[in-house]
Amino acid sequence: MFVVHEPERSAGLRKVPFPLSLPELKRLGSSYWLVVAVATIFSLARFSEAFLILSAQGTGLPLVLIPMVLVLTNVVYALSAYPAGVLSDRYNRLTMLIIGFGLLIAADLTLAFAPGLVGVAFGVALWGLHMGLTQGLLATLVADTAPPEL
Numbered sequence: 001m002f003v004v005h006e007p008e009r010s011a012g013l014r015k016v017p018f019p020l021s022l023p024e025l026k027r028l029g030s031s032y033w034l035v036v037a038v039a040t041i042f043s044l045a046r047f048s049e050a051f052l053i054l055s056a057q058g059t060g061l062p063l064v065l066i067p068m069v070l071v072l073t074n075v076v077y078a079l080s081a082y083p084a085g086v087l088s089d090r091y092n093r094l095t096m097l098i099i100g101f102g103l104l105i106a107a108d109l110t111l112a113f114a115p116g117l118v119g120v121a122f123g124v125a126l127w128g129l130h131m132g133l134t135q136g137l138l139a140t141l142v143a144d145t146a147p148p149e150l
Contacts, residue, residue, distance in 0.1 A: 076128025
């Protein structure tokens, strides 16, 4: 049997019912909703990892090596996420987010126009770097802009 423990709450925070009610959603504020809107827009601009696989396959990567596309993406993502978090704590988070989304554009253009396996590998690496810079940062921005009890 699994036991679910609630996370510890800071002293003085009121208990909020779940799911959130309309008055609680209104308390989230415009900064929170702006972060959600920006994240949504850029999430819609991203294509799935299937495109990365199809790009690699289209350049002649043997079928047996196709999983390496996802391995490369996730290795770059994993290696860049922690340093990106450290940088976002030291520098302007909006600037870091803009750089991350710039990397998404660079990855998309590289995958669309760079020839051969080297071009695809570079695009896939840029894609992983984009993920490393933006995913944790977006979660942090949500936490920064929401009231602590929500």
